[in-house]
Amino acid sequence: MLHDFYLGKIPHAGRCCSGVYAQMCTRGPIIAVVPPGKRVPHRTRADTFARLFEAVHEGVFVGTLTPDPLSEGTTEAINPFLKAMLGYAPGTTDERVAPFAPERFVDPAARQAFLGRLLTEGAVTDYLIRLRRLDGDPIWVEVTAHAGPSKKRGVSQVEALMRNVSERRRLDDQSRDLYQQLLQAEKMAALGQTISGVAHELNNPLATILSWAERLAERNLDETSRRGVEVILGESERAARIVRNLLTFARKRQSTRSMIDLNQVVRETLALRAYEQRLTNIDVVTALASGLPPVFADPHQIQQVLLNLVINAEQAMLTANGRGSLVLRTWHDVTHKAVVLQVSDDGPGVPTEVRSKIFDPFFTTKEVGKGTGLGLTVAYAIVQEHGGSIRVESPPSGGASFTVQFPVSSVEHAARPRASSGSTERSLDGASVLLVEDERALATAVVEALTEAGLHVEHAGDGEEALARVRQNRYDVVICDLKMPRVDGMTLYRAIATASPSLARRVIFVTGAVAGPEAERFLEESGCRWLSKPFRLADLLRNVREALA
Numbered sequence: 001m002l003h004d005f006y007l008g009k010i011p012h013a014g015r016c017c018s019g020v021y022a023q024m025c026t027r028g029p030i031i032a033v034v035p036p037g038k039r040v041p042h043r044t045r046a047d048t049f050a051r052l053f054e055a056v057h058e059g060v061f062v063g064t065l066t067p068d069p070l071s072e073g074t075t076e077a078i079n080p081f082l083k084a085m086l087g088y089a090p091g092t093t094d095e096r097v098a099p100f101a102p103e104r105f106v107d108p109a110a111r112q113a114f115l116g117r118l119l120t121e122g123a124v125t126d127y128l129i130r131l132r133r134l135d136g137d138p139i140w141v142e143v144t145a146h147a148g149p150s151k152k153r154g155v156s157q158v159e160a161l162m163r164n165v166s167e168r169r170r171l172d173d174q175s176r177d178l179y180q181q182l183l184q185a186e187k188m189a190a191l192g193q194t195i196s197g198v199a200h201e202l203n204n205p206l207a208t209i210l211s212w213a214e215r216l217a218e219r220n221l222d223e224t225s226r227r228g229v230e231v232i233l234g235e236s237e238r239a240a241r242i243v244r245n246l247l248t249f250a251r252k253r254q255s256t257r258s259m260i261d262l263n264q265v266v267r268e269t270l271a272l273r274a275y276e277q278r279l280t281n282i283d284v285v286t287a288l289a290s291g292l293p294p295v296f297a298d299p300h301q302i303q304q305v306l307l308n309l310v311i312n313a314e315q316a317m318l319t320a321n322g323r324g325s326l327v328l329r330t331w332h333d334v335t336h337k338a339v340v341l342q343v344s345d346d347g348p349g350v351p352t353e354v355r356s357k358i359f360d361p362f363f364t365t366k367e368v369g370k371g372t373g374l375g376l377t378v379a380y381a382i383v384q385e386h387g388g389s390i391r392v393e394s395p396p397s398g399g400a401s402f403t404v405q406f407p408v409s410s411v412e413h414a415a416r417p418r419a420s421s422g423s424t425e426r427s428l429d430g431a432s433v434l435l436v437e438d439e440r441a442l443a444t445a446v447v448e449a450l451t452e453a454g455l456h457v458e459h460a461g462d463g464e465e466a467l468a469r470v471r472q473n474r475y476d477v478v479i480c481d482l483k484m485p486r487v488d489g490m491t492l493y494r495a496i497a498t499a500s501p502s503l504a505r506r507v508i509f510v511t512g513a514v515a516g517p518e519a520e521r522f523l524e525e526s527g528c529r530w531l532s533k534p535f536r537l538a539d540l541l542r543n544v545r546e547a548l549a
């Protein structure tokens with residue numbers, strides 16, 4: 001360019017002395033263009049740079065540094081912007097500000113690396129370091145500096161420009177986090193689908209095993225066979241529970257609710273953790289109110305909520321203190337018609353700034369591999385589905401307390417108990433049942449079991465066959481798989497409802513775990529009885545009795 005630049009205040013607004021139009025720079029000094037040959041009037045060069053030094057919106061440091069890890073160097077000049085950036089009062093004398101002192105660095109090893117590079121190579125460009133302001137807040141700073149020899153041996157003369165890039169880093173981190181979360185969410189969605197598929201495939205064989213084991217358990221067996229059958233029953237129930245938990249995780253929930261005693265769930269859940277808690281020095285105190293009204297809930301899901309809360313508390317207490325004290329309370333909140341469960345710990349508590357995020361999917365403060373950030377998300381979803389609420393409190397004195405409220409069941413729910421003694425006693429002899437099930441092994445097991453219970457059972461392998469049979473014969477009850485090839489359970493139900501509304505009221509559905517929202521809505525709207533696979537024979541028989549009653 002032919003022009004010189006003039007740095008400094010321009011005597012007349014909009015125009016410099018030489019008459020050339022002046023431009024205002026918003027971030028720094030005023031800049032004007034001076035034609036070649038003309039000199040900048042009124043100001044010396046030193047004056048100009050002094051003004052630039054004072055006004056520039058970048059930190060400027062001039063001083064000396066040495067590679068000594070303990071030496072903080074000396075400061076010859078520091079501009080007001082750098083003082084403010086590091087949190088010093090404007091009046092602080094330059095010599096007292098030491099931007100590269102060891103205590104300014106968040107990471108001492110990073111200081112050594114920075115000094116090593118600057119002093120051996122003589123310069124750094126946009127070098128990123130993390131400094132601590134006077135108030136302790138860390139900031140990210142980009143340094144462009146030059147180092148040359150000084151009068152003293154082993155000491156370098158340094159001029160550095162320093163820029164606070166914390167905000168840029170924060171945005172970068174945020175978008176990287178979002179990207180990671182998106183990746184994780186996609187991974188989870190894919191995993192969820194796989195899990196749902198696998199769970200569905202597992203449910204049919206599990207239902208078959210359970211049916212057979214239950215029937216065998218009722219026989220007169222020798223000691224060894226009895227033990228064997230009981231183990232099979234227990235373990236297949238455990239497998240069924242695992243499948244259910246996986247499905248909760250995959251967010252395809254199919255819940256089996258009943259009237260439950262919350263205290264009972266608390267005791268069972270604590271029993272699961274007892275061994276681990278003893279090993280890790282976690283003391284447990286329970287204060288469970290007696291005479292709690294029952295809640296209409298899925299006990300496995302409530303157990304999952306409780307487990308997630310208890311495990312979080314344990315992890316927090318152990319990480320912070322290597323021990324801990326866990327308190328579980330339940331009570332009846334008469335005013336809010338709720339049963340309340342509270343899990344409190346004496347760990348570090350939940351910092352205010354993360355409190356609003358802890359229920360978010362994938363929010364975790366744990367190391368990679370230690371936490372997925374789903375525990376509280378799942379707990380929140382389950383509690384919501386049960387019409388309840390969950391909240392966290394964490395006082396400054398430490399500790400965290402999670403309070404979960406479940407609505408006390410309405411009369412309507414209570415009026416639909418899973419078994420009433422009257423109907424249990426009712427004889428099933430001679431009642432005719434149509435079982436519609438495409439899974440052959442399961443169908444065989446169920447037909448035999450129902451026949452043994454005194455029912456007259458016919459089997460249809462799919463919806464189409466069932467439709468034909470319903471048109472020809474009279475049945476007292478229809479037990480029907482919801483998901484079948486060709487004519488599915490919903491279509492079959494609608495056909496039955498048109499042909500024989502009274503029979504439609506006696507249809508019992510059996511659903512695989514991946515019924516999906518459409519099927520769930522259908523079950524709710526039709527008001528049909530339903531069981532989820534794998535089911536217990538006793539539950540199926542009770543439903544048949546209730547349908548016949």
Ligand SMILES: Nc1ncnc2c1ncn2[C@@H]1O[C@H](COP(=O)(O)OP(=O)(O)OP(=O)(O)O)[C@@H](O)[C@H]1O
Nearest residue numbers: 312313316349358364365371372373374375376400
């Ligand atoms: N009792 C607690 N004390 C302190 N912090 C807690 C407590 N419970 C939860 N948190 C915080 O909430 C975050 C989210 O918890 P959440 O259970 O959703 O995920 P996670 O425990 O990190 O991982 P995951 O449960 O999926 O293994 C935790 O990372 C932790 O920072």
Ligand SMILES: [Mg+2]
Nearest residue numbers: 308312375376
């Ligand atoms: Mg957790």
